[in-house]
Each structure stands twice: as structure tokens, then as C-alpha cells.
Amino acid sequence: MARIPVTKTPKVYIGGAFVRSESARTFKISDAQGAFFANIPQCTRKDLRNAVEAAAKAGPGWAGRTPYNRAQILYRLAEMLEARAGELAGSLARFGARRADAAKGVAVCVDRLIHYAGWADKYEQLLGSVNPVASRHFSFTVTEPMGVVGVIAPDSPPLLGLVSMVAPVIACANTVVALASERFPYPAILLGEMLATSDLPGGVVNILTGYRRDLVPTFATHAHLRAIYAAVGPEDRRALRLGAAESVKRVRFAGERGAQWLSDGAQGLDVIRGFVEFKTTWHPIGS
């Protein structure tokens, strides 16, 4: 008799632990053939609230590490993904992606992580400055992380979109609460496992699965989220902007269309710039 495989219970990665939704609710996902695959946690606004707390708690420690340390951790995350590239590509193909596209997508994910690992200890030199002021003062501008950033990943590509949006935000020392693709949440579950094995401290990245209609309103209005980075349609954009007004969140949107995520144009210093504050200090030059 053929061996019965053990099925996996997907859980979400919040505060460095794998948990079910506090509501205990799940929703079914089926593979590309229509067969039952798994029950995915249907996260609620309370899960989002808990994730924001975890991200806030992890914030000072993450921001207090050296840029070199953050770079190494992002690189190690790339190592984890590369090592399990087959499994990741398989998980994309299981839900309908063509094999070649899946493999390419995973390769771009790894390279994108490496790209941002390389930014972690460099962006400061390019975004910061010493300012040639017209008085006898030393005036310098440094960047600082904004704090807890809410990320809403595109439905497709489910892995590359999520990685492309999370990596730049944590490279500049923010912490993240992310909502995974609604239609294809499973790759995000795997990403959580890789985050957990990458030396990334718990709470720096938290990934929720579930329905946008349940969660976008809370992303919009939770005052402790200092910024939003979302790949969503026009109605959700409006809702996010409206909610953001209540606490003066910084809001950025990424495109919804699939192809552009693969190109180098989807990464770079300008993305990082969207998630840092600038602080300028003056001090007399004298004796």
C-alpha cells in the first residue's frame, strides 16, 4: 500500500512564532487542478493588531543593529530561499504558474534580496548628506526608519511581489506587517518559514493571510502603522488614503500588473527612500 503523506497545517508567522488566527477561522485553498490543498488562516483585525504590537516591539532592536548586520541577515534570507528554491518554485507551479516562470520568479526573488542586502549599508551615504550651510555650523542630514510599515502585497506574483515590497522596507530598518496575496497565500506561508530560519529577529516581519475586505480598513486606520506600501486596486487605494489621513500615514502604491516585478526597474534606492525619515542636525564649529 502506498505511503500516506503527512499534510501540512499552514500557520502565519507573527512575532517570530507560527500561529493560527485568533479567530480560529480558516479558508480553503485548492490547487490548480481544483483539488483541496489546505486550510489557510483567515486573519482578522485582531491578528493585525497583534502583529503591529510584535512589529513595534521588534523595532528598536532591529533599528539598533548595525547596517552590516542587517545586510548579512538579508543575505542569509537569500541563502535560505536559494536552498529551497525547488520547493518554492513547486509551490508556485502547484497553483498554476508555468514551471519556467516559477523558477525564474524564485531566482529573481533571491537576487532581489541580495540587491537589498547590498543597499542596507550603503543607502545612508547616498540619501544622507553634509550640508554646505552659510554659517559656521556643521549641518548634517541622516535617515531614520519610519517605524512599523504596513505592506499589502499583490495577488500576483504572490512571492515575488511580497519579497519585492518587504525587502526594501526592512533594509532601511523598519519593521513590517504584511498581508499576503489573497488568491495565492501559500508561498507566503513558506516565506515565513524562511524568515524564521534566517537570523531575522522575530517580529521584524509578520505575514498575515486572509481577505482584503477584512483587513484593508484596519491597515488604513491603525495609528501605529506609520506608513503603508500597497499593491491594490483603485477602491482600496482610496480607502487607504482616507484612513491614512487620520494619523498622517505616508502612503505609497506599487503597480498591480505582473510583468514589471521581474525587471530591475522594480528595485532600487528610490524604493528605500520612500520609507525613511530625514533628520538634520546643526552644531557650531568653534572652539
Added chain:
Amino acid sequence: MPANRRPRRRPRAELLFGDLWEFDPAPETADPRLKARYDLFIGGRFVSPRSRRYFDSINPANERKLAEIALAGPADVDAAYAAAAGAFRSWAATPGRERGKYLFRVARLLQDRAREFAVAETMDGGKPIRESRDFDVPMAAAHFFYHAGWADKLDYVAPGRSVAPLGVVGQVIPWNFPLLMLAWKLAPALAMGNCVVLKPAETTSITAMKLAEILQDAGLPPGVVNFVAGAGETGALVMGHPGAAKVAFTGSTEVGKAIMRQLAGTDRRMTMELGGKAANIVFDDAPIGQAVEGIVDGIFFNQGHVCCAGSRLLVHEPVADEVVGKLKNRIRVLRVGDPLDKNTDLGAINSRSQLGTIRRLVASGVREGATLYQPPCRLPERGYYFPPTLFTGVTQSHRIAREEIFGPVLSILTFRTVDEAVEKANNTAYGLSAGVWTDKGSRILRLSTELKAGVVWANTFNRFDPSSPFGGYKESGFGREGGRQGLLDYARIA
């Protein structure tokens, strides 16, 4: 007034630094995996020298032979440049993203074998294992890691312009931080897409040849990096070779000048990182305890074999006695001895000839009337050692205040005003680094503005980072290493 304040005319109290609690030997036992013989690394393989000659590398801690190193002659240097030129087109065409991955691999592989490399570095050069373990090797890995991340971001190096590699670069490095200097040279050159011919110092070739193994394990395309070993003659061949689009030299000012003369008839691009005689300036409002630590670190780290060593202490007269007294107490607990002992603070002097130089200059200090202080310490019978040394009563006209000693010898001068401190600090042909110790922020910034030095350390000393540009003014050289600025020296800007 508190009851037990005694009047100051009592005899001064002394501290006892004796042997009540002596430390047992604590040798590092990791295996450095040395080979008996190291050949040249050309075209991705280890090849015997066409010169057919080898020279010995010895351990300065005990004068014992460690290995034989191949001596590169003219034909070998030609072969190295040919291999580099052959690899260049393909390497330069490799996308930055992929070039960077090789460098990330090198960083990780070096981290994997960190302890082995640290022991090898200590045995070959004489520095304490604690320093090679905690500073040289991790910092070398960090340089590779940092520059790896630039390889696909070169558009940002010269905004508004495009950058391209130069071609083949020739590099000669010194013996004081063999592996680290190698990382400083290789990483930016490779990130930018150049190919390299590099000569390590003749007394410290081993970790370069070990790193060649790592380059092989990392799959670096053959010919991208080539190592040729030898002494001054080989160095001149590397610097003077017509195949070099640019040369980079770190070493003494004297040799730097010789290279500049040698290349005067060419339009070869050059960067030089040469000697120094840095002033470490301590004001009366400085945090004195930490200043003393910074002074000690500044001159005794790596036995003073540091181009940016704080070899002159300029101390504000009101606190001179206090600082000197604390310095003497501090150096009495420095441990001089076997570099492989984990508790050793000051290891061996790199070579007999360097020891001779130190002794000669120290003798000149005594002869010229400065006051010498050396704490009691027992030096090993064999090997090249020198105790930590202070000279007080030094002025700008003493040889020990003007010439680079490159050893554990501190010359102490005083000053009365801020202006005088600046004048004395700048009164030198060198200009690599300087230290400023004061509690007042505006004074730090003023001194930083007025000191003619490429690196100013305020309330700290000897801090290095791959992202922080390093290099000198005046006869300490030109060009910078580290940071975005350092990459510019390896690029053709169009």
C-alpha cells in the same frame, strides 16, 4: 569640607600591578592548515615560478620557518598580467549582480574559515591572535561583503556619469595587515569589474595564498585575480608593468616616492597609501580614562605597525601629569609575548629589520635627551619583541617626533592652547590621521576642520569600516579606500 580630604603634599599613592593573580598560558590551538610550499596563483591555478626560486617565510614570534614561498620573476609577472588581461573582457561583461555574488561567496567562505585564517595571520606576521581573530579576519570579510553589494549599483557611484572598469590593476600591499590590506585592495577593484595582479609583502605572503584557495572554492573565473609573491624587485615589476591600467600601493612613503618616480614617464593612474605620524590630541576637558585607552589603542594596537597610529601624543599642559601617570599605569598591565596566546596584547615585531629600525630610533630619542619609560616586562628569548615605550619631554625637533618609527613607541609633547595644538599637529610632512579628545562638540568640529589629516577620530581612535573612506593628505598619500569615494579610484568615468 569633607573630613578625610588630605592635603596634596603627601607622597603620591601608587598602584600595585604585580603577580598576585598570574594568568596561565592560553594558547589558541586551531590548525592554520599551512602548506610547506606556496606557489604563485596565476590564471586560477597554483603554478611553480618560472624563476624557479623560493624564499622562506618565518614566524617572527620564534624565528622558525613556516613555509617556502615562490618568488615571482619578470616572466611570472608577465604571465600574471597576461592571465588578467585574458580574463578581463568576460569579467567586465559579467552583470554586476553576478560579479557581486562571487564577492559575497568569498566573504562567507572567509567567515567559515575565520579561525584558521586568524592563526595563520598571527604566525606569519606576529600580531596577537586576539587581534587577528577579532579584527583582521572579520574586517576583511566585511570588506568583501560590503563591496559585493556595490557591484550592481555602480550607477550611483558617479551620479550623472557612467562608470566602467579600468582594466587590469596592479597592487602591492604591506605586511602590517596582510589579509585586511588584501581585502581593501581586491574588493573594490573586483566590484568595479577590474582584474587584478597583486603582490603581498615578502614577510607575509601566506594568508594571500590561502585566500587564493577561497577564490577557487568560490568559483571565481580564472585570471580575474592573480597573486605573485616576492620582494622589492617583484613589486617594481608589478607597479611598472605596461599591462596595468592603474596601480595601487600601500607601504612606506619612501617606497611610494620611488614608485612615483618609476612611473613618472607614463600616464598610469595611481593611488598611494603611505606613512604617518599622527597626533593624538588630548584636551583638559577630555574624558581622561577613555582618552588614555584611546592613546594606548592608538599606538600599541598591532605593536604600532599601523600607518595611522597615534604615535605623537599632544597633551594639554594642565592635564599632562595626570594623563602620563595614567598611561604608565595602563601600559604596566599590557601583556607582551607569544602572539598565539589569547591573552597577549602586544605580539612580535614583524621582522628583524623592523626591530632594528625601532631600536635605532628609540636610541636616538634617548640620545637627543627625551625621557624614556618602559614598564618591566619579560620578553621571550627567541623572536623579535619590543616593550611598550613612552617618551616624555619630546618636542617637534626630536627625530622621534618627526620620523615614523612603526613600532610600539609613543612620543609625548605638550601644548598650551587650541591654536598651538593645531600647529603642532599639522607640523609634519605626513597627514594620514589625527585624534581629538575633548568634551566640547564645537571644539571637535573646529579641529576636524583645521587638522590636515585624511581621518580625524574624535573621542575614539582606530575605527575602520568598509563604508568609511580612508586615506591621507600630503606625504601620507592620495586616493581613498572604502565607501563610495573609494570606488571612484577604480573606475573610468565617462
Added chain:
Amino acid sequence: MTLRRPRAAHARLLDRIGAVDWVGVEERVAKFATRSIKKASKVQGLRMAVSMTDLTTLEGKDTPGKIESLCRKALRPHDDPEVPAVAAVCVYPSMVRHAKRCVRGSGVRVASVATAFPSGQTHYRTRLAEARGAVADGADEVDMVINRGAFLAGDFARVQDEIAGVAAVCGKAALKVILEVSELETYDSIRAASFLAMEVLRPGDFIKTSTGKTALNATLGSNQVMIEAIRDFYLDTGVPIGMKPAGGIRAAKQALQYLIAVKETLGDAWLTPRRYRFGATSLLNDLLRQLERERTGAYQAPYYFSEAAESY
């Protein structure tokens, strides 16, 4: 009585004693952690640390029975005659008489906390009376807390006068002055408080880092700031004051690092229980555990040692 003193006194003290750079201190103490202490020197260091321990119990639920256990452990920490007794036991004033009975005839001293330990937030007359009472009951040493409120408000004269007052009632008993470094926060303040105390202390008295009752207690950094203050004061006046880090030192490895700091900063004359103490409880068993490992060559389980809390 004025509640605020002129800023001048505050500024004068800070000028006189000099500034402290936090990053520099942390770099210095990081070097202590790189020292590698082995074999005979390790055994010597561990035994020294045992002999410097002030074995402590300061709990609301202390009873005479608990004091007896503590004192028995203090007199004979382990079944090994080579292991010395500790320096002292440290208890609340109500337990002093009982402790004295338990250690009678030995060299182990009885230290009592006093002055409304740990907060110190009560009237000065009450605090003095408590110290007087502990001494009358036979305490060999008194561990007092400084008035942090007065310090942080800048009333340095009051802080110092109160310490002097307690020293006066101590008589022959040694006084240990707890600065409570976690509440002073900065290294500049810790240095200032150290000098305020030392100026009114006598040879044989101590300054101490903490009550052990806050979240952050002794660290190598605060230890370093205080022993450098002791050193500077000694070089200036010839008066040797002792040092006691307390709280947060649980591992033998840490204790050895503290001793290295003393060896390299104050020198041999301070490597004695007369001038250096560890305020600790669980540290003692870890010291014994490491000593036993050195003796037998095998790593030890915690439950081999009396009074150990770990069962697993």
C-alpha cells in the same frame, strides 16, 4: 532649608571629576571578556571570587530558618576543604541578631541593609535610626542607599551629608554606599555619585552598584566607572575605598571578568575581600560548579550543590 542648591556646586563637581565617554568605557570592558583564564589561574580566580561573595537574602518572606540555611552555606559552601568561606552574609535588619548567632566564631561577617532599602524613600531620621539599630544588633557592615531623588534634583550637598551621617552612626562597622546605578543612568552621574560618597567615607568602606531590586543591576560598564573613580580618588588622596558590584552576576565567567577589570585597573591591592565584594546569591553555586569541573575534569550538574534551585 532650601530645596534647591545653586547650580554652581553641581557644575563644580562635574568639572572637578571630569567627563566619562560611554562608548569608550564599553570598548574597554569588552576587552576584559576576551581574556582567557585557564587552569591554576582559573582555580585561583574562582576561589578568590568565593572569598569575596556577600551571600545575600533580601526577601519579604525571609525567616530565621532561611537565615540559618544561608549562614550554613556561607560558612561551608561545599564539601571541599580547599573552598574558602564567603566574605559575608547580607540580610535585612530584622535578621541581624539571628545571623550573628549562626556565624559566631567564624570569619564570616554580617552585613545589614539599612536606610529604607531599597528605595530609601522615607524620612532621614527613620533611615538613620534603622542603621543605628542594625549596628546595635551587631552588624559588622551596613549597606545603605543614597538619596537618588536629591541627586537627580541636583542637591549634591544633601546626598553627601546624609552619607556622612550614616557613616557617623556606623562606628566600627564598615559602610557600603549603594548608588543604584540603574536609576542614575549615565556614567557621568555614576562617577559623580561615587566621588560624593568617597569624600565622606573611611578606609575600609565601600561603594556599591545596586540594590539588586531593579531590572538592571551591576554591569562591567558601571563597575568600570566606579573602580576608575576609586582609583582616581586613591591616587589623589591616598584613601582606599572598596567596591561591590551587586545583582545580575550569576555566572562564574562574569565574576572572573570583573576580577580581571580590578586587576588591570586597581591592581593587586584590591584583589582581596577587604576591598572587593560580589553581592550575589546564585553566583556562589556556579563558582563551585566551575571549581568542581576543574578538580574532576567533568562538567557538573547544578543539583550536586547544596541550596541549588534547579531541578531539571
